[in-house]
Amino acid sequence: xxxxxxxxxxxxxxxxxxxxxxxxxxxxxxxxxxxxxxxxxxxxxxxxxxxxxxxxxxxxxxxxxxxxxxxxxxxxxxxxxxxxxxxxxxxxxxxxxxxxxxxxxxxxxxxxxxxxxxxxxxxxxxxxxxxxxxxxxxxxxxxxxxxxxxxxxxxxxxxxxxxxxxxxxxxxxxxxxxxxxxxxxxxxxxxxxxxxxxxxxxxxxxxxxxxxxxxxxxxxxxxxxxxxxxxxxxxxx
Amino acid sequence: xxxxxxxxxxxxxxxxxxxxxxxxxxxxxxxxxxxxxxxxxxxxxxxxxxxxxxxxxxxxxxxxxxxxxxxxxxxxxxxxxxxxxxxxxxxxxxxxxxxxxxxxxxxxxxxxxxxxxxxxxxxxxxxxxxxxxxxxxxxxxxxxxxxxxxxxxxxxxxxxxxxxxxxxxxxxxxxxxxxxxxxxxxxxxx
Numbered sequence: 001x002x003x004x005x006x007x008x009x010x011x012x013x014x015x016x017x018x019x020x021x022x023x024x025x026x027x028x029x030x031x032x033x034x035x036x037x038x039x040x041x042x043x044x045x046x047x048x049x050x051x052x053x054x055x056x057x058x059x060x061x062x063x064x065x066x067x068x069x070x071x072x073x074x075x076x077x078x079x080x081x082x083x084x085x086x087x088x089x090x091x092x093x094x095x096x097x098x099x100x101x102x103x104x105x106x107x108x109x110x111x112x113x114x115x116x117x118x119x120x121x122x123x124x125x126x127x128x129x130x131x132x133x134x135x136x137x138x139x140x141x142x143x144x145x146x147x148x149x150x151x152x153x154x155x156x157x158x159x160x161x162x163x164x165x166x167x168x169x170x171x172x173x174x175x176x177x178x179x180x181x182x183x184x185x186x187x188x189x190x191x192x193x194x195x196x197x198x199x200x201x202x203x204x205x206x207x208x209x210x211x212x213x214x215x216x217x218x219x220x221x222x223x224x225x226x227x228x229x230x231x232x233x234x235x236x237x
Numbered sequence: 238x239x240x241x242x243x244x245x246x247x248x249x250x251x252x253x254x255x256x257x258x259x260x261x262x263x264x265x266x267x268x269x270x271x272x273x274x275x276x277x278x279x280x281x282x283x284x285x286x287x288x289x290x291x292x293x294x295x296x297x298x299x300x301x302x303x304x305x306x307x308x309x310x311x312x313x314x315x316x317x318x319x320x321x322x323x324x325x326x327x328x329x330x331x332x333x334x335x336x337x338x339x340x341x342x343x344x345x346x347x348x349x350x351x352x353x354x355x356x357x358x359x360x361x362x363x364x365x366x367x368x369x370x371x372x373x374x375x376x377x378x379x380x381x382x383x384x385x386x387x388x389x390x391x392x393x394x395x396x397x398x399x400x401x402x403x404x405x406x407x408x409x410x411x412x413x414x415x416x417x418x419x420x421x422x423x424x425x426x427x
Contacts, residue, residue, distance in 0.1 A: 009407060010376050012352040016361065017276035017377045020285040024271060024292055026264035032297060033260070162359035 081140070081185035083107050084200035090167035100124060101190030101198025102169075112184075112204050116177035120154060121190055123197065124171030131193040135176040140185040140201070148178035180204045252309035255300060266296055270313060273378060274320045280373040281324040283362055291327060295320040317378045318388035321370050352411060360410035368403045371396055 084096040086107060095102040104120040119135070127133050135148035154173040159166035180186060183206050189199040246254075246265050254262035271292060278291035298319055306315050361369060367389070374385045375396075382400065386393040 005408065006404065008352060009404065009411075012354075012357050013280070013361070013372065013376045013407075014276075016354065016357055017280040017373065018272065020275065020279050020288060022267075022271045022275050022289075022292070024267060024275075024289055026267055029263045029267065029293060029296055029300075030260055032293060033263075033300070036297070160355070162362065163355055 079141070081203040082201060083185075083203050089169060090164075092161045092164060093166050093169075095122065096202070097188070097190070097198045097200035099198060100192070102171075103188055103190070103198075103200055105188070105200070105202060107202060110180060110202065110204055112180045112182050112206050114179070114181065116149070116179045118151070119148070119176050119178050119188075120159070121174050121176055122169060122171045123174065123190065123192060124169070126172030127192045132191075133172075133174055134191045134194075135174075135178060135188070137178060137180060137186045137188045139182065140187055142184070144182070146179050146181065148176040151175040151177050248309040248312045252303060252306060252312060255303040258300075263296060263300060266299060266316075267292075270316050271296075273313075274316055276377050277317055277373040278320050278324045280361065280377055281321065281366060281369045282327065283358075283369075287324075287327055291320055291324045294323050294327075298323065314378075314380055314384055314388075317374065317380065318384070321374055321388060325366065325370055356411055357407070360407045363410060364403055364406060368399050368406075371399045372403045375400055 084107075086094045086096050086105075087102075088094050094104065094106045096105055096107070097103045100123065102122045102124065104122075110117050121133075121135055123133060133150060135150070136145060137148070138145045152175050154175050156166045156168065156173045159173075178188070183204050185201060186204050187199055187201050190197055246269065251262060251265055251269070255266070274295050275288050275292045278295075279285065279288035282288055282291065295316060299316060306312065361372075364372070370389065371385060374380045374388065375382065380388075382396045383393050386396045389396065391399075
């Protein structure tokens with residue numbers, strides 16, 4: 001019995017390991033090789049220049065610092081990013097934001113990059129029939145504003161972490177695709193019918209590794225047919 | 238005649254092509270070993286994107302360090318153990334809080350295995366990363382425990398005991414799962 005189970009288990013482990021198809025193309029590897037070579041050449045030329053610049057900067061820093069301390073405000077240090085505190089519901093579901101829209105974002109887990117993250121947003125109260133729901137982000141301290149795209153309405157009873165369902169929280173659940181093209185302090189906002197109903201502040205970084213940048217395979221477009229009958233996606237903003 | 242597109246190149250020829258820095262050799266390396274390297278990395282990292290990055294890093298490492306491989310017949314285990322080391326360096330201190338929609342929406346009844354796929358995924362996710370690495374090298378890559386021991390810098394006894402422990406934990410988690418123990422999980426998790 002145990003041996004038989006071990007064989008079945010091993011087969012299942014292999015199936016699980018081979019679940020993801022290989023999407024890497026030879027062209028990707030060659031592009032990386034070229035980029036690496038270019039980076040190395042650049043690094044060598046910058047290294048010499050860097051040493052010279054460091055010397056100049058060290059001297060300049062010594063001279064400028066006393067002047068900065070005399071200026072009102074004591075210099076040009078950027079304001080710290082005061083992020084929204086997450087709320088945990090049940091054993092794993094985490095949200096930030098409010099009062100009328102909550103975002104399933106755990107601080108420190110989203111990175112800047114060219115491709116969108118999938119963000120589950122809960123509107124409480126939900127939009128009425130025919131009202132538009134919208135999500136967008138703005139980088140605080142800049143004019144950068146990126147509109148999110150509504151992917152679909154979601155049924156929370158289909159959201160799992162391992163085998164545990166998302167908690168039955170009230171309101172309407174929607175899946176948005178949202179890009180953060182650069183690192184910084186971002187405000188994420190949600191509206192119903194053009195009226196702001198909730199927002200939160202998150203700190204977006206470039207991540208510890210290049211691989212931490214989101215891409216299509218990491219944040220797959222879900223195979224969920226949109227079931228929007230009431231609220232509608234907004235026109236492009 | 239180029240070697241691009243070939244999937245049957247002998248190790249010796251492939252290693253020779255790599256040593257001569259023929260870019261087509263990377264293509265062959267990807268075709269011949271890509272799926273297995275990615276499978277090992279995926280079992281360790283539990284993230285498709287990270288597994289793909291590990292695959293790319295492994296092949297590029299092989300390209301750069303092929304001269305350190307003494308015996309061309311050892312190419313496959315060398316690639317797999319390199320991939321494992323890269324994967325172990327890549328592991329993250331946290332899990333991105335993005336719900337796996339694949340896992341959430343796929344029907345387990347499509348899986349012919351008597352073991353519920355979601356339950357198995359959960360059980361594998363619960364294993365420590367190093368234990369997953371041992372499992373990947375043994376159960377997916379079919380490497381002997383002596384070789385895994387060298388690759389991971391542990392004694393063979395430690396590897397054997399980790400393997401036993403991993404299997405016991407998987408068995409325990411799967412048998413504890415009500416979806417598995419009640420009706421073997423077939424189509425019940427929807």
